[in-house]
Amino acid sequence: SQELEQSPQSLIVQEGKNLTINCTSSKTLYGLYWYKQKYGEGLIFLMMLQKGGEEKSHEKITAKLDEKKQQSSLHITASQPSHAGIYLCGADLSGNTPLVFGKGTRLSVIA
Amino acid sequence: DAGITQSPRHKVTETGTPVTLRCHQTENHRYMYWYRQDPGHGLRLIHYSYGVKDTDKGEVSDGYSVSRSKTEDFLLTLESATSSQTSVYFCAISERGGRTGELFFGEGSRLTVL
Numbered sequence: 494s495q496e497l498e499q500s501p502q503s504l505i506v507q508e509g510k511n512l513t514i515n516c517t518s519s520k521t522l523y524g525l526y527w528y529k530q531k532y533g534e535g536l537i538f539l540m541m542l543q544k545g546g547e548e549k550s551h552e553k554i555t556a557k558l559d560e561k562k563q564q565s566s567l568h569i570t571a572s573q574p575s576h577a578g579i580y581l582c583g584a585d586l587s588g589n590t591p592l593v594f595g596k597g598t599r600l601s602v603i604a
Numbered sequence: 605d606a607g608i609t610q611s612p613r614h615k616v617t618e619t620g621t622p623v624t625l626r627c628h629q630t631e632n633h634r635y636m637y638w639y640r641q642d643p644g645h646g647l648r649l650i651h652y653s654y655g656v657k658d659t660d661k662g663e664v665s666d667g668y669s670v671s672r673s674k675t676e677d678f679l680l681t682l683e684s685a686t687s688s689q690t691s692v693y694f695c696a697i698s699e700r701g702g703r704t705g706e707l708f709f710g711e712g713s714r715l716t717v718l
Contacts, residue, residue, distance in 0.1 A: 526706060535694060535709040536647075581647060583707070591637060591662065592707060596646035 496520060497584055499595035506572050506602055514567040514598045516582030523585040525565045526592060527556050530579040539567075539580075569600075577602045607631050608710040610695050616716045623682040625713050627695030629675075635698040636678040637707065638662075638670065640691040647694070653678055685717045 498517045506512050516525070524543050528536040540549045542558035542565060549556050553570045569576055579599050583592035607630030617623055627636060637652040639662075649662030651670040659670050667689060669681045682689055692714050696707040 528709075533712075535711045536696075536707075538706050538708065541706055583647075591635075591649050591652050593649070593663070594639075594647040596644065 496586055496593055497582060497595040499580075499582060499598050501598060502596070503599040504601070506600070508573060508602050508604050509571055512569050512572055512600070514580050514600075516565045516567070516584075516595055518563050518584060518586065520563070520586045522558065522562045522565065523588050524592075525556075525558050525562075526583040527565070527567050528581045528583060530581060530597070532578065536581065572600075572602045574602050574604070576600060608695060608697055608708060610693075610710040610713045612713060613711065614714045616718065617685055618718050619686055620684050623685050623715065623717075625680040625693055625695075625715070627678045627680070627697075627710060629678075629697050631697060631699075631708070632675060633697040633699045633708075634675075635700070636672065637696040637698075638668075638678070638680045639694045639696065640664065641694060641712070642691050650680065650693075682715075685715075687717050689715065690717045691715060 500515050526541050527539040529539055530536045540556045545560040545562045547558045555568045558565045579597045581594050581597045583594040609628045611626045638650040639647045641647050648664045650668050651662055653659045653672040671679045692712045694712050695710040698707050
């Protein structure tokens with residue numbers, strides 16, 4: 494959905510490097526969800542953020558939601574080949590409606 | 605892993621033929637969704653259901669119909685398939701709707717319309 498803009502569209506990083514993926518909307522993000530998709534497979538839930546300023550971490554992945562609740566970032570520390578895939582952000586833009594998704598960020602991690 | 609099964613996983617069909625994709629869940633979740641994923645467009649909502657026989661349209665519902673006669677099954681039908689409906693279709697379920705409910709996705713059904 495164009496209501497959610499993800500950047501960059503694709504990213505190639507060297508193993509061990511840090512990276513950040515952004516998800517931006519002109520509307521309030523009532524609930525922001527990060528998913529990971531391995532090539533040819535379904536989407537795996539990573540994290541959910543709801544409150545402005547909220548930050549969550551799981552292993553080497555940290556997600557943040559800004560205070561205005563219009564932008565989220567996903568940060569990966571010391572990237573590994575297992576981090577490769579497509580990262581998608583999804584959000585409820587109206588308060589209680591099905592999630593709309595960004596177009597995804599394709600991440601490649603090279604040795 | 606959430607118990608979601610999509611069938612068929614792969615299908616090739618010809619323009620003008622009807623196609624039905626099935627999504628089956630064993631989680632007893634209330635909400636079920638059909639999305640399609642296309643290069644350059646990401647994931648877009650086709651239809652969703654918030655209960656048995658309760659469905660609503662999504663962003664790209666034209667050319668698609670759905671039915672939900674049981675909690676566990678959500679069917680997506682293409683009455684007369686067109687090449688523009690070549691896509692990967694994902695079913696998702698959630699216990700709660702909207703901002704309070706994370707989605708669990710199936711493995712996807714790849715449809716090719718020749």
